[in-house]
Each structure stands twice: as structure tokens, then as C-alpha cells.
Amino acid sequence: MYKQYDLSGIWRFAMDPDKTGVRDGLFETLLPDTIPLPGTTAQAGKGTYNRERGTGFLTERYPFCGWAWYQTVFTPDPADLHKPLLLTLERTRMTRLWINGTELGSCNSLTTPHRYQLPPLENTAPLTITICVSNTDYPTKGGHMTSPDTQTNWNGITGEISLTVLPQVHLTDLQAYPDAEHKSVTLRGMLRGASCGELTVTGCAFSKDAPCLQEIAPVHTRLCADEAGAFSLQIPLGEDALLWSEYTPVLYALHLSLSGSPGDAEIRFGLRSLTTADMEFRINGAPVMLRGKHDGMLFPLTGATPTDLDEWLRLLGIAKAYGINHYRYHTCCPPEAAFTAADLLGIYMQPELPFWGTLAAPGEEQYNKTEQSYLVEEGFRMLRAFGSHPSFCMLSLGNELWGSSRQMAQILRGYRQADPRHLYTQGSNNFQFWPCILEEDDFFSGVRLSKERLIRGSYASCDRPLGHIQTARPSTDHSYDPLIFPEQAETRQTEAAELEIQYGTGVKTVRVEHQAEGLIPHKPIVTHEIGQYTVYPDYAEIPKFTGVLAARNFEVFRERLAGAGMEDQARDFFLASGHLAAQCYKEEIEAAMRSRYIAGFQLLDLQDFTGQGTALVGMLDAFMDSKGLISEKQWRGFCSDAVLLAEFDRYNYAGGEAFRAQVQLRCYRPDLTGTMHWRLTDGDACLAAGRLPLPSSPMGLVTLGMIEARLPDPDTTRSLTLTLEIPETDVQNTYIIYVYPNLQPALPPQVKMVHTVPQALELLGRGARVLLVPDTIRQAVDGFYCSDFWCYPMFRQICESMDRPVAVGTMGLLVDKEHPAVSGFARANCTTPQWYDLITHARCAVLEHAAPGLKPILQMIDNFERNHKLGLLFEARVGAGRLMVCTIRLHELADRIEGKAFTEGLYRYMASGQFAPRQELTPEQLVELFGACPPENEMKDEKSRDREQNRENPRD
Incomplete structure (x- = not known):
């Protein structure tokens, strides 16, 4: 040195x-x-x-x-x-x-x-x-x-x-251009202070844990530069040279010494070949799937990106423990230490130009020559500064860009001509609803191939349509392949138009010139910023913010919750919403894994993003610490280089049914061998088991075969665990399915079901047991299964400014699963697939104004801006009577096995001696919650209908 x-x-x-x-x-x-x-x-x-x-x-x-x-x-x-x-x-x-x-x-x-x-x-x-x-x-x-x-x-x-x-004669601007096929590297740089010199090159291969794995034969040569001082020198590394990848993160360090010049220059690089073939990435000729995360370089303690190697080894090591092999840097580029750590750990990095805007062509209205020239040069600086790192694998022009695709293509051509070591893309999710693939793109990064052909599971409300995880009954059979290559081509629309879109944290008007037709891809697809499932804040994190940034947003949210009278539920909200988010992430990532033509995904994010309205979307907090919602091993079960996938169309089954699933393996792990074992268990009891052989050297998406088991016929709802694993490896994945007794619920004679407050009050006044399934709810929020997308307040403002529907904004159920009304049905205290139809056939009553003291049995968790107390099921004593309010429209679930089981359990509880509510409501509160008394003649008609419905039921 x-x-x-x-x-x-x-x-x-x-x-x-x-x-x-x-x-x-x-x-x-x-x-x-x-x-x-x-x-x-x-x-x-x-x-x-x-x-x-x-x-x-x-x-x-x-x-x-x-x-x-x-x-x-x-x-x-x-x-x-x-x-x-x-x-x-x-x-x-x-x-x-x-x-x-x-x-x-x-x-x-x-x-x-x-x-x-x-x-x-x-x-x-x-x-x-x-x-x-x-x-x-x-x-x-x-x-x-x-x-x-x-x-x-x-x-x-x-x-x-x-x-x-620097010595009078020295080397600068060293760059390494590896040639994995020929086991050599070409060094390029500048010779300063002389036109020629005697050069000695020595070096070795090393890894994170081994300082010297292999020495290279010293090279002695006369180095001569051109008139500008530039030189190029090829160095053989030997036939047994070691390749760099996520599996073999081996680096080379070369020392270049000029005779008579003190010190030496050093260059480090990895011998690797990164290419694409058809619709997949290849590293050293072997297929690879990108399992990526977003990084916006959020560091709460320092407020600035760390530059020390140990910290980056820690951060990237955590991500790798969760199965991540790829980082996408959103409109930013990390420092040297990040690339060095990624080199040593085997992570594929994609920095971006620091830009989120419009790249117009000269002569166009939004063309900004000064800014664009700066950005293009910034890209060249990034390539020169970090381009020899083997982990520097891809470069993007920015995030969600608009403008001229021709101008983007020209910029990409310039980068590739100057530096062919990397893969390039025009940007991440460019042109949004109207994507295109350029000839100069090595891969496509986006969220849809047309407005309706969606390649991720969730979207903001202003970007409708919503994704399959937000709108479809939970299952494990969703694949994007039929959307990537649809059987019927879409109609081409070529007319120019100005359209208003969501853009970052605001709204933007863009001009669409062409390419409005659906895109049929022919290059690798990386699905962009997947996930974004909100988790309620964990206020226990507040003391961790001891550095330059304070979590005062968390403090405000906590105060709002206290003002709504629910501060004591904060921890429960965090855990219940977090477990739902984990389920959504599993379904999202598995959909990508199940899609043969998806070459990679980029999460947003494994960790929280504490900006843009405060988007707490991570399984890890902003410090990359686990929130305790899912373990590394559980996460790797569906996010790894070898993932076992069970494909079935539903989670809910009647007792005695046959359970069938197709088992697939998405695999990129070299030399994976063995047999896939499966078992279906009820607690410690094994109900069925079997095994399927793995093919020789499985690679990509491989179908292993079908499994089948006859389900038990239980007396009460049971949750069964399906485990898939390859023994003596870490490859294991699990699924929970639900089995229900074959029951036909019947309203007990001592329970009266009504739909209006007047009906309820008349019966309650006589001391009856009343089930109110209200036709009218004064103030309510629609039932929505999936957790809110990204951040409710940010997208509420965007939707309102665009005059589009605002998201429901909730974060799943908090279930009092020990309560006897639901204890025979609920298998967890959070939202699980057994609740999908119940939630989507419900409206959640807003309780905090009329009944602030009520604590629901089934409570929908609201976002931290609105903080409604939302009830789907709650009980109270009203005068001499006992009341259960259920805002789930039970009659719409008469043909659903889970609806029958829930209803039967509710009826059984209300008919039992356990139905003795301790909370109290007044008639006035009921009216405030569920509507004013109807006109006199309408009330008589309702009473007659009620008496007719219950004419054979004796009063309790």
C-alpha cells in the first residue's frame, strides 16, 4: 500500500x-x-x-x-x-x-x-x-x-x-475485469509518472474465514501505457481458480509493485460470470433466483450510512440468515464497506442512481440537461468506485421513472459499453401501469405487466386493482405464470394520453405515448417491492432510539391510542397484526416461488421503514432486530435457495374430507439430494405421513408429486400441521389447515335473533337472551382480511387527492380466543385463514364514541392514525337482558363450513350458563351504535316478523 x-x-x-x-x-x-x-x-x-x-x-x-x-x-x-x-x-x-x-x-x-x-x-x-x-x-x-x-x-x-x-511513478484507477471462462482477469488502470515500468503481480484467493485459500503464480512483466497513461494487463489465475457466488464467496487480492517505486497498489475482485438466459439469471452458468430486500439506508442511531466493515457484515449477515441473497438500494448506493461485506457473504447487490423522477429526452418539456448529465456521470462514478466488487451485480437508473424510454436506452448503452461487468435495467417499476422492456435491459423490474396482469400480492388502494392476497380467499395455489404468458393477448392501445398517477408520497400527471398494451416479457422478471404488510407499532422500541433520531412519531401514536382508551391493548395489537403480516408475507413469497417465470423478488421490506408516513412493514425493526414474530428458520422455510411448496386451494375442511396437495420444490442449491418427507399432525399425534423422492440434481421449479390424507371428524374445530422436510438438511416448510365438525347450527329456543335495535330492546326489556345481527350500523369500517398496505395516512391523502377510494386501513383481528363464545372455533388470537369469509362478510362497528368501555371478543385492529375501537362480536347486559352483538352477516355464510362452526359455537355459548355478560350498555348506547327507532308502523311490522320467527321459542 x-x-x-x-x-x-x-x-x-x-x-x-x-x-x-x-x-x-x-x-x-x-x-x-x-x-x-x-x-x-x-x-x-x-x-x-x-x-x-x-x-x-x-x-x-x-x-x-x-x-x-x-x-x-x-x-x-x-x-x-x-x-x-x-x-x-x-x-x-x-x-x-x-x-x-x-x-x-x-x-x-x-x-x-x-x-x-x-x-x-x-x-x-x-x-x-x-x-x-x-x-x-x-x-x-x-x-x-x-x-x-x-x-x-x-x-x-x-x-x-x-x-x-503517492510515489512519483504509481498506479491509479485500477479496475478488474474477470473472465471466469478462461480463469483470468484483465487489469486496467493508469500509469502515472512514467510511460513504462517493470511490474510484479502477486496475490492469493481468500474468503471471510480463510486469509489465503490459494496463491497465484507471480507475474513479472514490463508494463507500458498509452499516451494518456492507460494500460491493460491480463493475469492468469490458474486452471483451479476459484469462482465467486453466494455459495463460494471467494475473493482475489492482487498486489502490483513497480520496480523502484515504494509501496504497491492493491485490487480485489471476484471471479464470476453473471448472465441471463431466457427468463432466468445465471451465476457462473448455474441458475439463481434473487431473494431480495429493499434498502433505503435507514440507520436510526447514526442518521448516516455506516462505513465500517464489521457493521455491514452484521447487517447483511442478519439478512442472509433470513434467506436473503440480494439487496436492492432504492435510489441510493451504499459505501465501500457494504460491497466488501457482500463480497465476503455472497450477496448480489443492485445500487441505483439517486433519482426518482422523469428522464426526458432533449427537446421534451421536462428535459433537465444539468440534472441528467449529473446523474449519468454519477452512474459512471459508481461503476468506477465499486465496479470491481463481485457483489456489484446490477445497476438501475432509479425508482419508478417516467420520461423517454429512448433516452433511458441511450444511457444504458453508454454504461454497458464502458463497463460490461454488470447487468442493467432502465429502472425499478418504470412507467408503472404501462411498462416496457428495452432491448438494452438485462431484466425487468416491476409490479404488473398491464393494469390487470399483476405480479405481486398487494397494492395501494390508489393503484387498484388490488392483489390476490388482498382480495382472494387464502390458498397456496396462486402462480403468476398464467399472467406472465396469458392464453389470450390483450388489445393494443396506442393513443397518447395524460393520466394522473400515485407517485412516491404524492400525485403526478404523466403522458403515456405508447406501450399501453400488455407486456409479454422475454427477459428475467424481478417483482418489485413486494409485501408492504403493516404491523402495529411496538412501543417497547421507543427507548432503542438513543442516537440522532428520536421515535417521536411512535410517541404520538401511543398517545393517540391512549386517548382512544386502548393503550392497554398496544402489545396485543402489535403481536396479532404482526402474525397476520407474517402469514401474508409467506403467501406472497410462495406465490413468487411457485411461478416458474419469476426470476426474483425484492421485498419492501424485511425491516421497518420508519419514513413515508411511518411504514412499519418489517418482521425486523429498524435496527434489524427481530420483532419476535417469526424465527429465521421459519422464514427460511419459504424464503431460501431450496423451498418445499404444498399446493392446495383452501385451508378449511369438513371432518372426514380428503386432503390433497401437490408438492413442489423451488431449488437452486447445488447437490441437494435426499427424500422429501411429509407428515400431518394434530398436536403430538401423527395422522398421516409419507415421502417423495427428489430427482437427481433438482434445479428451478420441480414437481415432486401428490400427497393425500383422510382428515379426522372432530367434535370441535382442530388445526392440523402439515410439515414438509428433507431430513438432514435445513429445508422445511409448514402449513396449518383447519378441520371443522359436520354440524348444522340451529338457533336455540332460548336465544332470540334480531336485526334492529327496537326488536332487541323489546326482548331485552323482558330479560331475554338476544343475538343482534344488525341491519344498520351507524358508523362502521368494512371487514378486510389482509393487513393494511404500507401506511394508511400516506395513502389516504393520496387517494383523496386523486378522488379514489381510500383503503379500509385495518390490520387484522385481535381474538379473545379463550372466550367461550369462540374458544371452540378460534385456534389463535390473530387472523388466520379460518376467518377470511367471516371477516369479508362483516362490517366492524366503531365503538369508542357510544361505548368506550366495551371490550370486544372479536376486535379489528385499526391503524395508528384513526384508532377506532372496532367490534365484530361483543356482549353486554342491557337492563334485565343479555345481549350479544355480531356484525358478521351469518346468513351469508350458511354454506361455508367455517361459518357453520362459528355460528354453532356462538349459539351453544348463548344458550349456556356461561353467557353472563359483565359489561353493560344502555338502550341509548344501542340506539347510537345501531340506529334510531324506526317509525311506529315499521316497528310493529318488525315485531310481527320477530314473533313469527320465534313463535315456537319460549321466552327465557
Whole structure:
């Protein structure tokens, strides 16, 4: 390595929010304050403490926007005189540099190190280095690189801050271009200070746990550069060279020493071939499926992206433990340490340009030459800075872009011509409802192939139609293949139009010129930002936010819940909604696994996203810590390189039915062998078992065969566990199915069912047991099975601004499963597939205004903005009578086996001595909840109908 000085430490400092420092000559003065570097102004607590309490994202305790000045003094060693110097600022914002009061230049990269070439020193006089960092007036908005929703718009310098002393003759700008087929690497770079030199190359292969796996034969050669100083050199690695992939994350480190020049240059790379064939990705010729997660670089403690290797090894290691092999960086690019960690762990990385907008062509109305030129150059900088990392696998032009596909194609051609080591795509979910695949695309990333052909399971309400997990009865037989290649082609629509769409956190009007017809893909498909199932906040996380960001949004949500009288249910809401979200994620990921023509998916997200309205969509919290909702092993059961899939059309069965399922294996694991074993259990009792052989070297989606078992005929509802596994491996997946007794519920004579408040009050006044299934609910929310998408308040505002239906906004049931009214039916205290038809045939009564003290037996969890107390089933004493209110329309479920079982259990409870409600309601409260008394003649008609219905039932 070349000689290097570490400039980290205490620097002089000044804040310049009004950006007058250049005019005032701060670069010529001794700055008045101090600050530790590397670091940010927020980490140092500089500025005015922020007391705001926003709900859209975490609160930065010490926000700062403007210019900040940093200054240090460096005294050179006499041995370093007359040599080139290189100042490196690894991670920062837009910078300007002064040495001894003379400005030397500026740099505006948001994603790559800022490097300044300093003139050789003539004497040992101290150097005053002054740097102005600006986090305002960017040449582009910056996406998640600068967003307060994610890592904050910080100001500072993080990571390496160094001064490198370069020999008079030295190598720079090294890039490695591996050739996996020929087991060699071509090194390209610049030779400075001479046109030729004697070069020695040594090196070895290494891994995370082995410093030297294999040495390469030293190479001695005469290196000659062209007139510009550029050189190219091929290095053989040997016939037994080691390839890089997620299974063999082996790297090479080469040291290049020029004769007579002190120090050496080092380049690290991986020997790998990343290609596509038909509709799949291939790594070193073997198929691979991308199991990805989104990363917006949200780091609550630091507010800025970490730059140390150990932290990235920890973070990426957690993701890998959950079966993740791919990261997509939403409108951002991670630092060097992230790529290095991904190299060592075997993770396929996809950074993006820091852009979320319109890439128009010259001459078009929205063309911004300055911004577009900046973005294109930023992409080239990313390729130069990180392109030799084998984990740098894909590059996207940005998120949900609009504009000119021809212009995007031209940009991609430029990148590929300059750097063929990566795969490229025009963007993530470009053109949304009207996608296209360019000739220059290596793969397609999106959520639909036309408005109706959906390739993920959930969508925002403003982007209707909704997905199959939001609208269809739960099952395990959904595949996207029939939508990817439909039997009947869609009608082509080519007329131009201006349309209003949801765009980020707002609304945008776009012009669709063509390609409005359905897309028939011919390249690998990566389904974009799948999941987004909301989990209720866990307020126990609040004390974890001890760094630059405070969870004041969580505090506000908790106060709202307390104001609604439900603070004591917060933990139950979190757990019940979280378990539903986990079920939805399982169904979502398995649908992708079951789809032969889906080459990968990108979750949004494995972890919470605490911005954009506060989107708590993760199984992990914002710190990448488990929420305790699902274990790593359970998650890997459906998110791994080898997943066993049981395909059946429903979860609910009548006793004595035959259960049948087709078993498939989605596999990319080399050399997986053995036999698939299955068993169906009821607790510890095994009801049926069997095995199916694996084919030799299974790869891709493989059908193993059918399994069948006769189900028991139970006296009460049972939940059975189907386990699929390959013994002596970690490949295991489980499913819960529900079996119901064959019953035909009959209303007991001592129970009266009514549909209006007047009917109920008349009977209650005589001390009756009354089941009210109300025709009218004064204030209600529709029953909706799936958890809310992303974040209710954000999309409520968007839907209202677009005059589109607002989402229901709920997060599943909280079930008092020990209550005797449901204890024979409910198998968990949260939403499970047995509740689908019951929920979707119900309206949830809003209780907090008329009956704030009521605690429902079945309660729908509302979102943290609205905080309704929502009841589907609750009981109360009204005067001398006993009342059960059920907002599930039971008559609509008469042919559903689960509806019969639920109804029968409810009837049995109401007829028993256990039906003794402790809560009380007044007649006035009932009227407020379920409607005013009807006119006198209508009341008589209702009473007559009621007497007719119950004429043979004696009063209780």
C-alpha cells in the first residue's frame, strides 16, 4: 500500500446556515468551534435542539441544512516533499476544498468518495485544510441518499478521511475485469509518472474465514501505457481458480509493485460470470433466483450510512440468515464497506442512481440537461468506485421513472459499453401501469405487466386493482405464470394520453405515448417491492432510539391510542397484526416461488421503514432486530435457495374430507439430494405421513408429486400441521389447515335473533337472551382480511387527492380466543385463514364514541392514525337482558363450513350458563351504535316478523 496519513480526529468547525462563508472568507480564518471527524453535525449535537413531533418519519434531534466548515492542520514529513498527494473523503455531501486559503476544487458526488489531487509540497510548512460541505442545493433531489425519511439529509464527512502520499511513478484507477471462462482477469488502470515500468503481480484467493485459500503464480512483466497513461494487463489465475457466488464467496487480492517505486497498489475482485438466459439469471452458468430486500439506508442511531466493515457484515449477515441473497438500494448506493461485506457473504447487490423522477429526452418539456448529465456521470462514478466488487451485480437508473424510454436506452448503452461487468435495467417499476422492456435491459423490474396482469400480492388502494392476497380467499395455489404468458393477448392501445398517477408520497400527471398494451416479457422478471404488510407499532422500541433520531412519531401514536382508551391493548395489537403480516408475507413469497417465470423478488421490506408516513412493514425493526414474530428458520422455510411448496386451494375442511396437495420444490442449491418427507399432525399425534423422492440434481421449479390424507371428524374445530422436510438438511416448510365438525347450527329456543335495535330492546326489556345481527350500523369500517398496505395516512391523502377510494386501513383481528363464545372455533388470537369469509362478510362497528368501555371478543385492529375501537362480536347486559352483538352477516355464510362452526359455537355459548355478560350498555348506547327507532308502523311490522320467527321459542 502507498503511504497514507489518517486525518480523523478533532477538526475546527463552523456552521454556516446562511451560506455566507465564502463571501466572509471563512477559509482564511481559524474556525471557532470543534467537531470530531469522521462524523456528522447531528452526531456531534451541533445546532439547535429540535422539539418538533412529526408523524411522517423519525425526528432528527439536531437537524441542519446549509453549509458547514471543517478545518485541520497537517504537517508533512520531509520525506513526502515533491510527491503527489491525494486527499480522500469517503462519504460526504457536496464539498469545496481550500489549502492554505487557496481553493483547489469541488466535488458533488452523493454516492462515491471525493478525491482531491493536491500539488506536490515544496517545504514542510503546515498545511491548513479547509473543507466546506453543503447539504443543500443539490443538482438532483437525491432520492433516499438525502431523504429525511431514511438516513436524513446529514452534513458531515464519514468514513475514511486520509491523505495518501503517492510515489512519483504509481498506479491509479485500477479496475478488474474477470473472465471466469478462461480463469483470468484483465487489469486496467493508469500509469502515472512514467510511460513504462517493470511490474510484479502477486496475490492469493481468500474468503471471510480463510486469509489465503490459494496463491497465484507471480507475474513479472514490463508494463507500458498509452499516451494518456492507460494500460491493460491480463493475469492468469490458474486452471483451479476459484469462482465467486453466494455459495463460494471467494475473493482475489492482487498486489502490483513497480520496480523502484515504494509501496504497491492493491485490487480485489471476484471471479464470476453473471448472465441471463431466457427468463432466468445465471451465476457462473448455474441458475439463481434473487431473494431480495429493499434498502433505503435507514440507520436510526447514526442518521448516516455506516462505513465500517464489521457493521455491514452484521447487517447483511442478519439478512442472509433470513434467506436473503440480494439487496436492492432504492435510489441510493451504499459505501465501500457494504460491497466488501457482500463480497465476503455472497450477496448480489443492485445500487441505483439517486433519482426518482422523469428522464426526458432533449427537446421534451421536462428535459433537465444539468440534472441528467449529473446523474449519468454519477452512474459512471459508481461503476468506477465499486465496479470491481463481485457483489456489484446490477445497476438501475432509479425508482419508478417516467420520461423517454429512448433516452433511458441511450444511457444504458453508454454504461454497458464502458463497463460490461454488470447487468442493467432502465429502472425499478418504470412507467408503472404501462411498462416496457428495452432491448438494452438485462431484466425487468416491476409490479404488473398491464393494469390487470399483476405480479405481486398487494397494492395501494390508489393503484387498484388490488392483489390476490388482498382480495382472494387464502390458498397456496396462486402462480403468476398464467399472467406472465396469458392464453389470450390483450388489445393494443396506442393513443397518447395524460393520466394522473400515485407517485412516491404524492400525485403526478404523466403522458403515456405508447406501450399501453400488455407486456409479454422475454427477459428475467424481478417483482418489485413486494409485501408492504403493516404491523402495529411496538412501543417497547421507543427507548432503542438513543442516537440522532428520536421515535417521536411512535410517541404520538401511543398517545393517540391512549386517548382512544386502548393503550392497554398496544402489545396485543402489535403481536396479532404482526402474525397476520407474517402469514401474508409467506403467501406472497410462495406465490413468487411457485411461478416458474419469476426470476426474483425484492421485498419492501424485511425491516421497518420508519419514513413515508411511518411504514412499519418489517418482521425486523429498524435496527434489524427481530420483532419476535417469526424465527429465521421459519422464514427460511419459504424464503431460501431450496423451498418445499404444498399446493392446495383452501385451508378449511369438513371432518372426514380428503386432503390433497401437490408438492413442489423451488431449488437452486447445488447437490441437494435426499427424500422429501411429509407428515400431518394434530398436536403430538401423527395422522398421516409419507415421502417423495427428489430427482437427481433438482434445479428451478420441480414437481415432486401428490400427497393425500383422510382428515379426522372432530367434535370441535382442530388445526392440523402439515410439515414438509428433507431430513438432514435445513429445508422445511409448514402449513396449518383447519378441520371443522359436520354440524348444522340451529338457533336455540332460548336465544332470540334480531336485526334492529327496537326488536332487541323489546326482548331485552323482558330479560331475554338476544343475538343482534344488525341491519344498520351507524358508523362502521368494512371487514378486510389482509393487513393494511404500507401506511394508511400516506395513502389516504393520496387517494383523496386523486378522488379514489381510500383503503379500509385495518390490520387484522385481535381474538379473545379463550372466550367461550369462540374458544371452540378460534385456534389463535390473530387472523388466520379460518376467518377470511367471516371477516369479508362483516362490517366492524366503531365503538369508542357510544361505548368506550366495551371490550370486544372479536376486535379489528385499526391503524395508528384513526384508532377506532372496532367490534365484530361483543356482549353486554342491557337492563334485565343479555345481549350479544355480531356484525358478521351469518346468513351469508350458511354454506361455508367455517361459518357453520362459528355460528354453532356462538349459539351453544348463548344458550349456556356461561353467557353472563359483565359489561353493560344502555338502550341509548344501542340506539347510537345501531340506529334510531324506526317509525311506529315499521316497528310493529318488525315485531310481527320477530314473533313469527320465534313463535315456537319460549321466552327465557
